[in-house]
Amino acid sequence: MTDMLTRRVVIEGFVQGVGYRDFARRVALRRRISGWVRNRTDGTVEALISGPPADIEAVLAEFKRGPRGARIAAVRLTEPRSGDEFEPGSFVVRATL
Numbered sequence: 020m021t022d023m024l025t026r027r028v029v030i031e032g033f034v035q036g037v038g039y040r041d042f043a044r045r046v047a048l049r050r051r052i053s054g055w056v057r058n059r060t061d062g063t064v065e066a067l068i069s070g071p072p073a074d075i076e077a078v079l080a081e082f083k084r085g086p087r088g089a090r091i092a093a094v095r096l097t098e099p100r101s102g103d104e105f106e107p108g109s110f111v112v113r114a115t116l
Contacts, residue, residue, distance in 0.1 A: 025054075025069040025099050030082060032092035034064045040112045042086035047110040050074040054105045057113035065116070067103050 030039065035058050043056040043066055052070040059065050068078055085091045105111075 022072060023069060024072045024075045025067065025103075026075060027097045027099050027103065028066045028068060028079070028082060029059075029095045029097075030064040030066070030085070030091060030093075031062075031095070032085075033088075033090040034085065035062055037088035038086050039064050039089055042089075043082065044110055044112055046078055046081045050078050052078050053107050053110060055111045055113045058115040060115060067099060067105055069105060069107075 040056045040058065043064070046052075047054060047056075047066075047068060050070065052068050052074055054067040054069050056064060056066040066082070068075060070078075079094065079096075083091055083094050
């Protein structure tokens with residue numbers, strides 16, 4: 020079985036109002052990554068992504084490019100937090116936090 024990697028990602032810059040969450044969902048589903056994405060009230064986009072390391076790296080590369088109209092200032096990675104949950108095999112857009 021392939022090792023799985025789970026990371027929390029915060030994308031900073033001009034990332035709200037440009038379709039970033041839908042973009043992230045399409046990217047994740049194309050790579051069969053599980054997790055979620057949501058806007059945050061501070062203007063960032065946050066995601067929890069889980070999958071094989073090579074696919075996580077590919078998703079992160081696309082997250083750094085973003086959709087048309089986005090201007091990515093930074094992509095910060097952290098370990099998942101206690102209580103972070105997701106449904107394996109799905110990637111959902113969550114409500115703003």
